[in-house]
Amino acid sequence: MRLRRIGVLAATAALLLPLSAACGKSSNDSGSGAAGTLTYWASNQGTSLDNDKAVLQPELDKFKAQTGITVNLEVIGWPDLLNRILAATTSGQGPDLLNIGNTWSASLQATGALLPFDDATMNAIGGKDRFLAGSLAATGAPGKPPTAVPIYSLAYVLYYNKKMFTAAGISNPPTTWNELVADGKKLTHDGQWGLAVEGGNLSENAHHAFAFGQQYGADLFDSSGKPQFDSDGEVAAIKRYIDFMAADKIVNPSDAEYANNQSVTDFATGKAGMLLWQAADSSLKSHGMSPDDYGVAPVPFEQPVPPGGKHVNSMVAGINLAVFANTKHKDAALKFVKFMTSDAEQVALNKTYGSMPTVQSGYSDPAFHTTEVKTFQEVLATTAAPLPAVPEESQFETLVGTVMKGLFADAASGKPITSAYVKSKLSAANQQVKAGG
């Protein structure tokens, strides 16, 4: 009898124990309690999540001193951020403010989870004319109000190793792809290669597919939003990029499996003389390369210009700041957006993170007057274009990125890459968008 009672107690305990097991409840970050508190999900821009906290907290304290509003910060790593946004969108319980990758803008806009920045809202934070045209273009589908505002901007540039260039007798960085191939061939010898490529990384591949495609006059989606990955221009564009490894042989075949920034390591350690990347400075520094060892130039163009080719050599990369539509503190949130896009904050944060301000007045600071920054600024202002702002954008990145990864793998194993072959792969990708969308 006693044992039976013990048994029942044990079973009950087993059921209740989980409820009490968590000694100390962890704070719930849903929608925040007090009227003067905001919850902000920041993305990882610095060297670690702690580093981001250390960078942002003084700014948040400044904001509190100015407005009396406390901001609860949570820094979320990239592997988790989209999942957390998904959870927040589904349940309606999330932060008041959040960072999003600007390529996510159109997809998130389609969910309706983010507050649209219509003219009235834009004016509340200082007006849309303050922003760089390129940065603002990457905030949602054209014809619809932006779904977020840009706060950090980046673009692709060509990094080149000065010492290796001198040793190979090259005096200036290439401005056309033919020049890049010629320079690459001069650099490729004895375990050293001309260009490092991140062939296994889907996003990198997709970004280049876009930029090369623009130069070849190809649009990834037609005017009605249907995919056309296998247009002649796009096929030629992608083939041009793959041929660096397949035909021109200025890229190490091992690059076909690079997906964890090994190409940056190769560039930093002198295994490759050139690299197409966004902001690589802090990576290169942590790999032991001094800023004097390398130079920065705009990404080359195609010469002669293909029919319909646009003068674009980079996608507009960057981070946007969005407000959750379900927020209970809209006015306070907009005050924070205004604060983050103010000149002072834009200068301070972009200086620390090595990215570019998204407001024109932010460039007055001398920190942004170096040649390198000027290169970025020029690219962002004149030759960068946003990725197609359609809800299927992430499908494009996955599908086309995968096709290119496969093409690099084929090239690495010596298989010949023909236009027909490239086209067949892209056509299959096309169909998958139609089916899945």
Added chain:
Amino acid sequence: MHEPRWVKVVRAVVLSGLALFTVAPIYVMVSSSVKPLVDVQSAFHWIPSRFTIRPFVDIWHTVPLGHYFLNSVLVSGAATVCSVTVAIFAAYAVSRYRFAGRRLFSIAVLSTQMFPGILFLLPLFLIYVNIGKLTGIDLYATRTGLVITYLTFSLPFSIWMLVGYFDSIPRGLDESAQVDGAGPLRTLLQVILPTAVPGIVAVSVYSFMTAWGEVLFASVMTNGDSRTLAVGLQGYATSNDVYWNQVMAASLVVSVPVVAGFLLLQRHFVSGLTAGAVK
């Protein structure tokens, strides 16, 4: 068992081969954890050309490793204790009784293993959020919610395995206990459990490791306070750089207590039916 010579040779060869297979990646982990970051992805050397213990210091700062470790221990421990308790009762019922719905229960429990985890994620998440809204019991972004999730994850296998172990314990033991006047509970506690200790230890290890290593749900259902190690380790992969040497160092550091636990548990694998228990 009498051991002829050839068995000794086979044992030496097989165990050595397995040891090599097991050790190679572990060696890479250890040697990577004492290299400066630049060397980790450069050409492979058997002995690191540059040696540093910096990573073992940095891991505690780059990511709040100590906090995550504590969370993992609490969550995994609680999930294991509850899961194994619930599983023991359920397995005893399935193993020792014939009742209506026995088959159905077994199949239903088994079918949960066939569904990909990501499909549970959203509905479960919604359930937790709604429970929080309706009853005020916070499950989302808490350790409690994780404990409940993990204990249920390890239940099916634990129940099935324990049924298997219990089944191999002869009914004769049960019957002699019942002749002595024991009810079902006493039979379970005094006869079955002591005999099934190796099985229970195996199942506890499994429950603990399932909770310890789970990534998908932990990444969605936790926030900075409740985050566990499995997700926390990914914090070494920042937007600029992935600190490989720190990832390796942190993994080794957090695995040392687990491996020490395994070592201590060795003795519990070596118990069995004592000869002559069945008269």
Added chain:
Amino acid sequence: MPVTRARRRRRRFGLRYQATPYLMLLPALVMELAVHLIPMVVGVWMSLKGLTQFYVRNWSAAPFTGLANYRVAVDLHGPVGTDLLHSLGVTTAYTVLSVGLSWLLGTAAAVLLQRPFRGRGLIRTLFLTPYALPAYAAVITWSFLLQRDTGLLNHVIVDDLHLAGHRPFWLIGGNSFASLVAVSVWRTWPFALLCLTAGLQTIPDELYEAAAIDGAGFGRQVRTITLPMLGAVNKVLILVLVLWTFNDFNTPYVLFGKSAPRPSDLISVHIYQSSFITWNFGLGSAMSVLLLLFLLLVTAAYLTVTSWRRNDA
């Protein structure tokens, strides 16, 4: 007097006989319903709706599309269907090889570690270490090992042992399948060792002694005593290993990143890539339900075959 008391006790035991198993089962049942079964039913319901990113915010507003998602998934004329089928084939081969090898190694090691010898505890702990290591770190380490230029494997094969002239690829191309199986076996076989070692403990020593007296050698004893007595444990172990390996997401995802090379396109990552990454949960759920049905068939077949074997024995 004692007889009457005993009989009364047994009768009371008999009455409780009805309720006891259900009571003991109740906690497990409640947890399974709440955390596993109800979400699964919701998942099936999701597969019947066009639940894309447009409706993530408000699921009830998503249009009811019936079997449309299923039709897309199984359309063998379209790339989605052919890829899914290919992925299913790859995953089946992967599962058979991985579980087979893991079980073989686990059994061999468990049997060979039965007799105590100096250092046995240490060796067993060493063998269990891969199971203790966090999956992310372990699989990433393997991806280092398998790098073409800088990995240990190619260093040993090409530089140290001179087995090949040029450096092979292990993470892309045809070899990627072998890499995937190797990593999976490395992570899985310690678990098999764990369960089988525990199972071996329930075999009484007298059986072996009796067989030895009858003249059975080591091999005969393993075949006639060890393996049959492990039957109950093996039946469960192999089944769950098959199910887990089939659904394994972490290993291929960490090893190959977001997209696996075609020879190693496992179905869990495939489903994730085709649907969840674009928030098309309707399609993803449909693919998952199809996977579930496939595995139910496999399990039913497995259980039927193993009960036949049991009945014969």
